[in-house]
Each structure stands twice: as structure tokens, then as C-alpha cells.
Amino acid sequence: MKSLFRWELVLIGLVCVAVALAPFILSDYNRSQGADVAVYVMAILGLNIVTGYTGQISIGHGAFMAIGGYTTAILTHNHGWNDIATLPVALLAGFVAGLIVGIPALRFHGAYLALLTFAFALAVPQIAKNYSHFTGGTEGLALPTHSGLWLYGVAWSAAAVIYVWTWLLLRGRTGRAFQAARDSEIAAASSGVSLSVYKTFAFGMSAAFAAVAGSLFVLINNFVNPDVFVLTLSLYVLLGAVVGGLGSLWGVLIGAAFIQLLPIGLTSSTLVSSSSVPVVFGAIVILVMALIPRGSAEVLRVALGLPNRIRSSHDASTPQSLEAR
Amino acid sequence: MQSITTIRKPTTPGGWIIPGLLVGFALFLLIGSLKSPLFAQQTVAGLANGGIYASLGVALVLIYRATQVINFSQGALATFTTYIAWQLMQWGLSYWPAFVLTLGIAFAGGILVELIAIRPVERRGNILTVVIASIGVLILVEGAVGWIWGAEIRFMPPAFPAHTIHVGSVAFSVQDLGTIGVSIASVLVLWALFQFTKLGLAMRAAALRPEAARFVGVRVSWMLSLGWGLAAVLGAVAGMMAAASPSVLLQPNMMDGVLIYAFAAAVVGGLESPAGAVIGGLAIGAMLNLLGSYVSWVTPPLLLPAAFVVMLIVLLVKPSGLFGRTQVRRV
Numbered sequence: 001m002k003s004l005f006r007w008e009l010v011l012i013g014l015v016c017v018a019v020a021l022a023p024f025i026l027s028d029y030n031r032s033q034g035a036d037v038a039v040y041v042m043a044i045l046g047l048n049i050v051t052g053y054t055g056q057i058s059i060g061h062g063a064f065m066a067i068g069g070y071t072t073a074i075l076t077h078n079h080g081w082n083d084i085a086t087l088p089v090a091l092l093a094g095f096v097a098g099l100i101v102g103i104p105a106l107r108f109h110g111a112y113l114a115l116l117t118f119a120f121a122l123a124v125p126q127i128a129k130n131y132s133h134f135t136g137g138t139e140g141l142a143l144p145t146h147s148g149l150w151l152y153g154v155a156w157s158a159a160a161v162i163y164v165w166t167w168l169l170l171r172g173r174t175g176r177a178f179q180a181a182r183d184s185e186i187a188a189a190s191s192g193v194s195l196s197v198y199k200t201f202a203f204g205m206s207a208a209f210a211a212v213a214g215s216l217f218v219l220i221n222n223f224v225n226p227d228v229f230v231l232t233l234s235l236y237v238l239l240g241a242v243v244g245g246l247g248s249l250w251g252v253l254i255g256a257a258f259i260q261l262l263p264i265g266l267t268s269s270t271l272v273s274s275s276s277v278p279v280v281f282g283a284i285v286i287l288v289m290a291l292i293p294r295g296s297a298e299v300l301r302v303a304l305g306l307p308n309r310i311r312s313s314h315d316a317s318t319p320q321s322l323e324a325r
Numbered sequence: 326m327q328s329i330t331t332i333r334k335p336t337t338p339g340g341w342i343i344p345g346l347l348v349g350f351a352l353f354l355l356i357g358s359l360k361s362p363l364f365a366q367q368t369v370a371g372l373a374n375g376g377i378y379a380s381l382g383v384a385l386v387l388i389y390r391a392t393q394v395i396n397f398s399q400g401a402l403a404t405f406t407t408y409i410a411w412q413l414m415q416w417g418l419s420y421w422p423a424f425v426l427t428l429g430i431a432f433a434g435g436i437l438v439e440l441i442a443i444r445p446v447e448r449r450g451n452i453l454t455v456v457i458a459s460i461g462v463l464i465l466v467e468g469a470v471g472w473i474w475g476a477e478i479r480f481m482p483p484a485f486p487a488h489t490i491h492v493g494s495v496a497f498s499v500q501d502l503g504t505i506g507v508s509i510a511s512v513l514v515l516w517a518l519f520q521f522t523k524l525g526l527a528m529r530a531a532a533l534r535p536e537a538a539r540f541v542g543v544r545v546s547w548m549l550s551l552g553w554g555l556a557a558v559l560g561a562v563a564g565m566m567a568a569a570s571p572s573v574l575l576q577p578n579m580m581d582g583v584l585i586y587a588f589a590a591a592v593v594g595g596l597e598s599p600a601g602a603v604i605g606g607l608a609i610g611a612m613l614n615l616l617g618s619y620v621s622w623v624t625p626p627l628l629l630p631a632a633f634v635v636m637l638i639v640l641l642v643k644p645s646g647l648f649g650r651t652q653v654r655r656v
Contacts (some may be wrong), residue, residue, distance in 0.1 A: 057453055057456070059397075059460065104637060104641060105639075105642065107640070107644070108640060108644075110452055110453070111389070111394065111456065111596075112396045112596075112640060112644070113453060113534060114395060114397075114456050115395050115588050115592070115636075116396065116633075116637065116640070118585075118588075119585045119588060119589075119629075119633045120633060121634070122581060122582065122629055122633075123585075123629050123630040123632075123633040124584055124630075126626040126627065126628075126629045126630055127626070127627070127630055129626040130624050130626040130627050227574065229576075231578070231581055232464070235460055235464055236465070238457070238460065239460075239461075239464070242457055272581040273472070274470045274473050275468070275471050275475075275476075276468070277467040277468070277591065278464050278465065278467065278468025278469075278471065278472075279465055279469050279472055281461075281464050281465070281468070282461045282463070282464035282465025282466070282468055283460065283461070283465055284461075285457065285458065285460065285461030285464065285465075286441075286446065286458050286462065288441045288464070289446045289448045289454050289455075289457055289458040289461065290458070291446040293446075293454050
């Protein structure tokens with residue numbers, strides 16, 4: 001346990017130093033791209049709480065990002081709010097939206113929940129398109145522009161707060177209740193874990209964090225319209241969570257870096273055109289599912305020789321345990 | 326104490342609600358159509374869309390029934406095959422030869438996807454891994470369409486001439502009638518295949534009782550691949566019919582919305598029943614078209630959320646749908 005603790009401290013230190021130093025060597029444009037990584041970190045953290053830790057699959061986290069993004073855009077554009085002041089409001093809006101989705105979600109499992117959240121992700125931007133008098137409709141809303149450095153600083157500060165928040169949430173009683181609900185609902189309920197309370201709460205927190213991610217996503221783009229939150233965004237967040245590893249906080253960082261940096265890497269190498277990026281992404285998802293369904297966090301863990309901290313005998317963190325029950 | 330003892334009874338009290346609503350809706354359509362020619366036209370146009378949703382819905386049901394997996398890539402595969410049909414026509418084939426050739430390509434493509442992307446995942450994982458793999462296929466195939474053919478909107482030649490048939494004072498578009506005919510015919514052919522051939526019997530056995538089927542010599546995994554192939558064929562029919570519709574057109578993400586309607590169709594039918602998916606598809610097509618044309622505040626962007634609401638209500642009221650089996654789940 002002790003050596004494990006030291007390893008994690010070293011890794012945390014390295015990541016913090018890298019994130020803090022990066023803006024000094026990056027151009028201003030690259031800084032805003034770096035800020036996008038922070039956005040994905042927050043969105044994947046949110047998805048991980050509900051899918052990785054609590055075992056309720058959500059394909060529609062882009063919808064919660066849209067709710068946060070529109071909260072920020074409407075408050076700054078129509079009501080003249082300061083951008084940063086909108087973030088707590090977006091968090092709250094996301095939390096409420098998550099509870100609203102989470103309550104019916106209690107009755108659905110596996111495939112049905114996947115289906116509903118997928119439809120939800122497609123339905124929310126349509127609603128924004130319809131009520132154009134305050135969402136700007138297809139033409140969208142413009143937001144104030146910021147320097148890449150400002151965006152990088154704000155996005156990574158928010159990501160750090162949410163990362164620590166998630167860690168605190170998951171390490172204690174709540175996190176154990178989430179995982180108990182994931183591993184065996186019957187065992188959890190028999191041990192006095194209120195499934196409905198914890199599963200709804202997990203959806204709420206998850207959506208809240210995704211909403212903050214959406215707010216910053218909109219601030220970085222300094223523009224919002226329904227096409228910002230296409231289905232692909234939801235799918236890429238899921239992809240990042242899967243490639244990183246569901247049920248792993250380290251995996252979140254890997255997954256976020258992966259979905260932001262791989263397209264940049266691919267297109268800069270002139271070998272492939274930017275339109276082939278989804279093809280590569282899709283192929284990688286299939287390969288990961290076929291070869292390492294526990295994601296790259298598992299590869300990292302094995303490479304560093306860290307012990308397997310999942311104590312249950314049936315590989316609790318694999319997506320396999322999230323089957324339809 | 327969580328109510329661990331709540332066991333849902335196999336006979337839910339809400340059992341009559343959905344069939345009752347559907348019968349009422351059918352009567353409403355019939356009476357409305359006899360009263361008003363415009364209503365009749367809108368109903369037929371809605372049923373044409375419904376036929377498209379029904380065939381894609383049946384494709385989803387085929388795969389769900391065999392593997393308990395919702396195939397999220399069904400729409401993307403349909404888009405891909407529709408582009409192939411368009412390409413064949415660009416190369417000079419006329420409509421129906423291109424149509425038939427595309428169905429063959431779709432069949433092979435569906436089998437290929439199952440072999441390459443789904444089977445290796447299925448062997449290791451479980452339902453969620455397979456669902457995510459099918460999302461991988463969705464990203465890959467939709468990306469491939471954009472890569473090969475570009476993102477610009479193209480125009481698919483319609484299968485049927487643009488004129489109308491007059492019955493009394495009602496003008497039916499041949500396009501709509503043809504779409505209904507082709508969709509329903511393809512579902513019926515499939516039904517006949519399942520019902521009257523030995524292969525169909527083997528496929529049903531593989532889907533419902535894989536272990537028992539294996540014992541009597543059915544090659545279950547091959548039957549699953551075949552199921553994917555047939556689902557892709559139905560998807561191709563849906564795609565080619567949908568692309569001719571002015572509200573969909575030929576573009577890389579054209580089936581995203583249609584897929585949701587097909588999900589709703591399959592859910593109304595209980596996800597396991599092809600007949601239920603057909604009825605669900607037709608009902609949803611007609612309902613959305615009538616909502617869009619008669620209820621002033623329902624604008625085109627709200628149709629997709631409306632389908633989502635239908636799906637949610639059906640799942641909350643009667644999760645087993647119209648013809649589905651009720652499952653008992655504890656906790």
C-alpha cells in the first residue's frame with residue numbers, strides 16, 4: 001500500500017507540473033486547445049461517476065454539456081453576467097437536469113438506459129433549435145472572446161476543482177455506495193444502501209460536472225448553437241471514458257488527452273486528412289473493446305506494476321459488470 | 326430499508342393501455358381520413374415515414390432478440406449502403422438494379438461488421454462492451470461516409486414517379502404509397518423467411534434458445550452473423566426510402582433522427598417483437614406527421630423530442646411494450 005501511495009503522489013505531481021508549465025511553451029492557439037482537454041476531463045469525470053462507478057450507462061452526456069453551455073451563453077449574452085459567475089449556475093442547472101433524468105432512469109437498465117440517453121442527446125439540441133428567441137436558434141449566440149491563456153487557466157482550475165471534488169466524493173461512503181449499486185443491487189440494498197437515492201444523486205453530480213464542462217466548451221468556442229452539441233460530442237466523451245478506462249480516475253486524464261490530441265496529431269502529420277479522424281476513432285473503440293475492455297488505465301497499472309485495487313473477485317471495474325440486469 | 330421485496334407481478338395492470346391507445350388511434354385515423362381529404366393525405370404521408378421507421382425498427386429488433394444488444398450502428402450502416410446505391414446510380418445503373426445490388430452489398434456488409442467488430446468483442450465482454458463496440462462502428466461508418474463522399478448534401482433519385490393518384494377527392498402521392506409498399510413488403514419477405522424456411526427456423530432457435538439450438542446442430546454463431554446481414558438489408562431499404570424524402574436527404578448523419586424514431590417504434594413493440602415494431606413504426610410516423618401539420622406549436626425540431634417522450638412514456642407505463650414478454654426483476 002505504501003509504495004502505491006508514493007507512486008500515485010509522484011504521478012499527481014508530474015501531471016500538475018506538466019499542466020502548470022504547458023502554457024509557457026504553447027502558442028496562444030494551442031493554449032485554447034489545451035483548455036479543451038480540461039473540458040473533456042470534466043465531462044469524462046462526470047460520465048465516469050454515473051457509468052464507471054454507479055453502473056448506469058449514459059450515452060447522452062453531450063445533452064448535459066448543452067444545458068451547461070446554454071446556461072452560460074444565455075446569462076452572459078442576454079443578461080450581461082460575468083462568464084465565471086455563470087459556472088456555479090451551470091453546475092446547479094446540470095445537477096437539476098441530472099436529477100430529472102436520473103429519476104426515470106432508476107427504472108431502466110442496460111440497453112434501455114443506453115437507448116434513452118442516446119435519444120436524449122439528440123433531442124436536447126432540437127429543443128434549443130426550437131425556442132430560438134432566447135437560445136438564438138440555429139444562428140446561435142456569440143460570447144465575449146478571451147485569450148488562450150485566460151481560457152487555459154480558467155478551464156484547468158475548474159477541472160482541478162472538479163477532479164478533487166470527484167475524488168472526495170468517490171473515496172468515502174458515497175463512493176462505496178455507488179460501487180455497491182454497480183456491483184450488486186441486491187447486496188447493496190440488503191446492506192442498507194438506498195439505491196434510488198444514490199443512483200439519482202450519481203446522475204445529478206455526473207450531469208452537474210458535464211454541465212460545467214459544457215459552459216467552458218462554449219466559452220472556448222465563444223459561440224453556441226445547437227450544432228455545437230452534435231451527437232458526436234456525446235459519443236467522443238464516451239469514447240474518452242472507455243479508452244481511459246471506466247471506473248478509473250487516472251483513465252480520465254488519458255481519455256481526455258486522447259480525444260483532443262489524437263485528431264491534432266493525425267491531421268498535423270499530413271498522412272491523413274482531417275475527415276478520416278472519425279474512422280480512426282471508431283476503429284480504436286472497437287479494438288479497445290476487443291483487446292483491453294478495461295481501458296488504458298489498466299495498461300498503465302500493469303506497466304507500473306501496481307496492485308489491482310479492485311477487491312471483488314469478478315473484475316468490478318470492467319464494463320462487463322455493467323450488464324443489463 | 327430499501328424495498329427489496331418489491332417484485333413486479335408478471336401481469337401489469339397497465340397491460341391494456343397501449344393496445345387500447347393504438348386501436349383508438351387507428352380509429353381516429355380512419356374516421357379523420359373519411360372526413361377530410363387533407364387529413365387522409367397527411368395520414369398516408371405519415372404512414373410512409375412510418376414504413377421507413379418500421380423497417381429500421383425491425384432491423385433493431387432482429388439483433389436485439391438474438392443478442393440482447395441494441396445496435397446503435399444500424400442507422401450508420403443504412404446511410405453507408407444508401408450512399409452505395411447513390412454511387413451505383415451515378416455510375417449509370419438504373420434505380421431497381423442498383424436497389425437490388427445494394428441489398429446484396431448490405432447483406433455482405435452486415436455479416437462483415439458482425440465478424441470483424443462485434444464477435445471478437447462479444448467473446449470477451451458483455452452487453453455494455455458490445456453496445457460500446459456498436460457505437461464504435463457508428464463512429465467509424467459515419468466517418469467513412471464523410472471521408473469517401475464528403476459532407477455535402479446529395480439528392481437521391483426517388484424510386485417512384487412524382488405524380489399523384491386521385492381516389493375520390495383525395496390525392497395520394499405515388500412516392501408515399503410506394504414507400505409504404507416497399508417497406509412493408511420487405512418486412513413481410515423477412516417474416517416469411519423466418520416462418521416458412523428451415524433456415525428461418527434455425528435462426529429463431531439460435532436467437533431464443535442458443536444452447537438447445539447448438540445441441541440439435543444449429544451453427545448458432547453463423548446464425549447471428551446472418552441476422553446482422555438481414556438487419557443490414559432492412560436498414561438499406563429504410564435508408565434508400567428515407568433519402569428520397571425531402572426532410573432527410575442524402576447526408577452523412579441523415580439516419581441519426583430516423584434511428585431515434587426506429588428506436589421508438591421498436592420500444593412501442595417491446596423491443597422483441599417484429600410485428601410490434603411495424604405497428605409502432607406506422608403509428609409513430611402517422612402521429613408525428615399529424616402533430617407537425619395540425620398542431621401549430623409543434624415545429625419540425627420538436628418532432629424528435631416528441632418521439633423521445635413517446636418512448637419514455639411507453640417505457641414507464643409498460644416497459645414490455647405491445648407484444649413483449651414481461652420480465653420480473655428483483656430490487
